[in-house]
Amino acid sequence: MATLVLTAVGTVIGGPIGAAIGAVIGNQIDRAVFTPKGAKGPRLDSLAVQGSSYGADLPRLFGTMRVSGSVIWATDLKESTHKFGGKGKPKTTTYSYSASFAVALSARPVRAVHRIWADGALLRGAAGDWKTDLGAFRLHLGDEAQAVDPLIAAAEGIDATPAHRGLAYAVFEDMQLADYGNRIPSLSFEVEADDGSVSLATIAAILSDGDVGGEGGPTLGGYAASGDSLRGAIEGLATALPVSFADGPDGLHLANxxxxxxxxxxxxxxxxxxxxxxxxxxxxxxxxxxxxxxxxxxxxxxxxxxxxxxxxxxxxxxxxxxxxxxxxxxxxxxxxxxxxxxxxxxxxxxxxxxxxxxxxxxxxxxxxxxxxxxxxxxxxxxxxxxxxxxxxxxxxxxxLPASSTDVLPASGGSGLSQPDLVQGPTTLALLDLPSLGDDPPTSPTLLIAAAGSSAGWRKAALTLSLDDGASWQALGGTAPPAVIGQAATLLASSGSALRDEANSVDIALLNDEMMLAGSDAIGTSATANLALLGDELIQFATAEQIGPRLFRLGGLLRGRRGSEWAMAGHAIGERFVLVDADTLLPWSLPLSVIGHDVRVSASGVGDTEPAEIAITFQARALRPPAPVAANATAMPDGSIAIAWTRRSRAGWDWLDDTDVPLAEEAERYQVTVLRSGGTTLAIATTGPSATISPAQFAGIGGSGALTIQIAQIGTTAASLPPATFTFSPGV
Incomplete structure (x- = not known):
């Protein structure tokens, strides 16, 4: 700098007086050297996107700043092939793309990178948690001992790969690009260069290698210095802030x-x-x-x-x-x-x-x-x-104005800051439900619900095994987060004909973002506030929040869609899933799976280990609901007449003066009669009645009451469990 040189020369020539004269002359020359004309200093920009221009100026970061950075190395897109299907299902091939690249962040060392945004959406949180599947990420802090990046060295050769010492940069390895239109997204980084805030004097001293002195000055939370000179790097600050720089015998300094x-x-x-x-x-x-x-x-x-x-x-x-x-x-x-x-x-x-x-x-x-x-x-x-x-x-x-150190209260307004919610581990639920729609399904379908114990959970990748974990097939991603929880109290048994106003159940949901609300529509809609508790389908009219994530459900309709058999088997801690088609992923299975175990595994960005769950799949959507109103009557001729009322997989809406549709290829039933110490009697019938003849009754043998089971035989499978009641002959 001219001022510093002339000050030193003046001291040599004429002592302190010469130094002062030199400073005056230097001040005039310095103004000419550092004239604003043609300068390229920093200016306020609304987070410009990252660039990859050759020779682009890299900022020198101070404090904590959000920067876009510059791409300094990248590979071509990498294509991966995924095949779905098999075992009776048509095969489908899909393609995904990833890329590896490096982004320069600061032309001086940094301490850490906290949040990262991709196309404006939060990619990494302040806690270092990733919001989506990423691949590998490495940060090089820019110190003088910095080693070469192994990925870049493998791609370019160790001798052709610089260590970039003094340059802080981030490396993304095999970043999945499906969420960004199969292109490298525009990234911005919250970079911490110095611990805490930094004063203007400190910035000027570092940028000038100590040639600019002084102490204090306004304190800044962060600054990205750029420009073609020292003046270019700090002129934006000096122009905006109420400060001044001055020449003196020791050179340029921040005026006190x-x-x-x-x-x-x-x-x-x-x-x-x-x-x-x-x-x-x-x-x-x-x-x-x-x-x-x-x-x-x-x-x-x-x-x-x-x-x-x-x-x-x-x-x-x-x-x-x-x-x-x-x-x-x-x-x-x-x-x-x-x-x-x-x-x-x-x-x-x-x-x-x-x-x-x-x-x-x-x-x-x-x-x-x-x-x-x-x-x-x-x-x-x-x-x-x-x-x-x-x-x-x-x-x-x-x-100068009267000095004031008061910090005036002010608000920056309510911006569109993205919530930084930790993803957390995945919770899975497998649902084998009766038919939920008007048209009964024709193929076995498993419903997969997933959510996270943290409110930031969004999705996970699913795999499925039909051979007890020996092999797995990819299912893709989960549906949007379901409302999942568990019973905090025991729900007592009740009838299914009328609304249960005597009992309630408390449900503890997975995270604070989940909510339950009551509905007056449960009396007219078979799907309003429908939920699976244990294995029973219920509908609830009221939902009162009684604590954090804790809701008390009342006004219950019980045993919905033929699930009366599960009303007496409840337990504290059993699963709760709100049945919402938008949050359930359906997956078709082969008929051969019925009666066997199905395993599903989920892996999200918050899972240290995949979440895994199994279910013995019964294809309940293919099974007619068990008959109701079953009864037996002893006839004068010694026979026993059995009668019941048929139900249907497609008959959940109220129908006046009309039988529910059959929804099967033919009407068929299997009646099974058992007695202690006796043999089993099986009767096949095509109508809602059957008769045990005196000879058949005698052939059963044994003693005590008869146990009678009635199952409707559907197109694919029978009622499970069957309608069951006891009958004592002669009573």
Missing amino acids: ETGDPATIDAAELGAFAADAKAGAKLAIDRQASGTLNEALTIGYYDPALDYQVGSQSARREVSARRAGSIDLPAVVSASSARSIVEARLAREWAGRTSAQMALPWRHLDIETGAIVSVPGQSGRWRVTERAFESMALTVTAQR
Whole structure:
């Protein structure tokens, strides 16, 4: 820097006086060297997307900042093939794509990377948790001991791969691109370069390798220094902040405006050397108010808005009609930005008054940026210019506003910050339900529900095994998160004909984002508030929240869709799943699976180990519900007449004066009669009745009551369990 060089030369030539003269000359040259003309300094931008331009300027980060970075290395897209189906199902081939690439973040070392956004959506949370399937991620901090990245070295060769020491960069390995249109998304990173906030003086000292001195200055939450020079790197800050830099015997430094002002005696005004040209002792100039701003607005990066651009304004009740704006390309809070713009506007109005003083040469130690008092004038004044000619010193100073350290309260507004919710582990539920629609299904279908114990859970990859885990096939991704929980209290048994107003059950849901609400529609809709509790399907009219994630369900309709058999088998801790078609993934299975175990595994980004669950699949949607109103009557001829009422897989809506549809190829039943110590009697029939003849009854043998089971034989499978009751002959 010219100032520093000339100051040093002046000291060598003429001691302290020579140093002061050198500083004055250096100040003039420095202004020419660091003229704003053609500069490329930082400016406020709304988080521009990452680039990959050759020779692009890389920022030097301070504090914590959100940056886009620059792609410095990338592979071609990698294609992967996935085949689904088999074992009686048509095969389908799908393709997925991934890419590996490196993004430069800072031209100086950093401490950590916290949140990461991809196409504006949160990809990684502050806790380091990933919101979607990513692949591998590595961060190189940029220290001088930094080793080469193994992936880049494997692709380019170890001898052709630089370690990029002094450059902080991130490497994504096989990042899955399906969520981003099979392209590398636009990424931005929350990077922590220094521990906590950083002062302007610290930034200037580091950028200048210690050549710019001074202490303090405004404290910033983060700053990305860029530009083609030191001036370019800090001019955006110096322009927006109420500070000034000054030249002195030791070089450029941040002016300290808080110390005691240098005193100038009125008797010294106009005192010159004998050969000096006379000038005005003191001249006061006051700028017209019409040329000043009545209001001033500052733009800045607001950490409370995920580092999006915030805005704060200051206004003075004056006659001016102008409004100005400034950009502060740094991270500050809303309150700090408010204080800065207030101080900046106050500085502009105080600085409308300037003073020019003629002083003797012995005041050459008054530097540009020094704080002085002006004889006969109130307040503190900052020296903005000084000239030394013919042993006469002319100093120009501007009035400073009254100092204030108050941080004004302010709000950055309510932005669209994305919730940073941890994904957490996956919870699975496998549902083998009766038919839920109007048209009965014709193939076995397993319903898969998934959710997370944390509210941030979104999806997981599923695999299925039909051979007890010996082999697995991919099913793709889960449906949207289901409402899953477990019973916190025991639900007592009840009837299924009327609403159960005597019993209630408390349900503890998986996470705080899940909710349950009552519904008046359960009396007219067979699907409103339908839920699986244990193995019983229920509907609930009321849902009262009685604690965090805890809901009390009442006004129950029990044993829905033929699940009366499960009403007496409840237990604390049993599963609860809200039956919502949008949150259930259906998967068709072969008929050969009926009666065998099916295993499903789920792996999400929050799972350290895959979640796995098994079910003995009975294809209940293919089975007619068990008959109802079964009874037996002893006839005078010694026979036993058995009768029942048929139900249907397609008959869940109220129908007036009409039998429910059969929904099967033919009407068939299997009646099974058992007796203690006797043999089993099986009767096949095509109508809702059967008769045990006296000879058949005698052939059963044994003693005690008869146990009678009635199952309707459907097109594919029979009722499970069958309708069961006991009958005592002769009673």
